Amino acid sequence: MSTVLACLDGSIYSGSVAEHAAWAARRLGASVELLQVLGRRDSASGDRSGRVFVDGQQRLLEQLAEMDAERFKLLQANARLVLEAARQRIEALGVCEIAVTLRTGDLIETMAEREETAEIVVVGKRGEAADFAKLHLGSNLERIVRSSRRPVLIAARAFREPKRALIAFDGRSKAQEMIAAIAEARLLGDAQCDLVTIGAETAEGRRRLDDASARLKGGGLRVTARFEQGQPERTIPEIVARDGIDLLVMGAYGHSQLRSLVLGSTTSEVIRGSLVSALVFR
Structure with missing residues (x-):
């Protein structure tokens, strides 16, 4: 069975992406894979090896690293909630075969791997940090369209x-x-x-x-x-x-x-x- 690969980022477009994915899956007789990729920068606190620290600075940087790790755990928890909400939404629209994938790494590299069995890719028109007043497109949209070997369905805010x-x-x-x-x-x-x-x-x-x-x-x-x-x-x-x-x-x-x-x-x-x-x- 072919797959509809739906890319989420937690923006207000996530619900629309889920509904577009459900529509495409019903039309194509396909399953859905929900994908969210957390960037490597979200999980890294930086390399501080080889630095010379004044008194107290080492401990401060250790605390910052601990905060980075806690922040990443929160990002993971939020991503799981976004994916689960999308899964439930798609299931309610009549699609039963739904896979959920949460990765850390580069979005385009992950997509290249996951779209091997995909018939179509679905992505929101604008991302979490988009400027709605200027109608800016999502920062990842151009990268996805340029790199994907599949047609890309760009979801508007409402399905x-x-x-x-x-x-x-x-x-x-x-x-x-x-x-x-x-x-x-x-x-x-x-x-x-x-x-x-x-x-x-x-x-x-x-x-x-x-x-x-x-x-x-x-x-x-x-x-x-x-x-x-x-x-x-x-x-x-x-x-x-x-x-x-x-x-x-x-x-x-x-x-x-x-x-x-x-x-x-x-x-x-x-x-x-x-x-x-x-x-x-x-």
């Missing part, structure tokens, strides 16, 4: 079951691979899919858009295909708001206006400006 999805398509080879993956999966089976290319319509662009539409329809999806004028970073969020889109589907890859996911790039701007969840392919 909304996708009834209508916007698929941003630029016609290039990576976008065509994304279309093939969507057509083969069962994730969007119940949703109305709006397949949209941003930019001026050309004969070649129309052919590629029609081919992509036919491929999705061949996978049993309900699809409408069209061109929209404008720039992706502005036009896509406008479409999301105007048309009542529940899920944005797009690529994070090189070339064209939908280029690599880096802070300040088109893809990042689109995800930041769209107040819905996003399914991102590399």
Whole structure:
């Protein structure tokens, strides 16, 4: 059985990540693995060997080390509570096969190991330290999308079951691979899919858009295909708001206006400006 890998960090997005994971698991017939990784810095108090101390400083540093150890125990206890709350939430939504993993180390290294059997990765749009006023994305989001070999479902603050999805398509080879993956999966089976290319319509662009539409329809999806004028970073969020889109589907890859996911790039701007969840392919 394939797995939905849901990454938690204790932020207010944890509940939404759990609900998105449950939805994806039901659609894919998959189990769920809940993963939380505590950083190595959380468990370390620093190397003080070789230092020269004045009277009393040694004892003070020992007390600081003891406080670090106690703090890490509290972080572990809190992480277990977060994971258990998510497990109960997913179970209540009808998913019974749920694994829970708490690790200390590097998030990306741990994900590379755990996603071997995963069909999709779920992560919150913003983390525990995000700046909501500026709509900053979570500090780990770019790292996860760049490193993951699986599609990444980026959960908005509140879960909304996708009834209508916007698929941003630029016609290039990576976008065509994304279309093939969507057509083969069962994730969007119940949703109305709006397949949209941003930019001026050309004969070649129309052919590629029609081919992509036919491929999705061949996978049993309900699809409408069209061109929209404008720039992706502005036009896509406008479409999301105007048309009542529940899920944005797009690529994070090189070339064209939908280029690599880096802070300040088109893809990042689109995800930041769209107040819905996003399914991102590399």
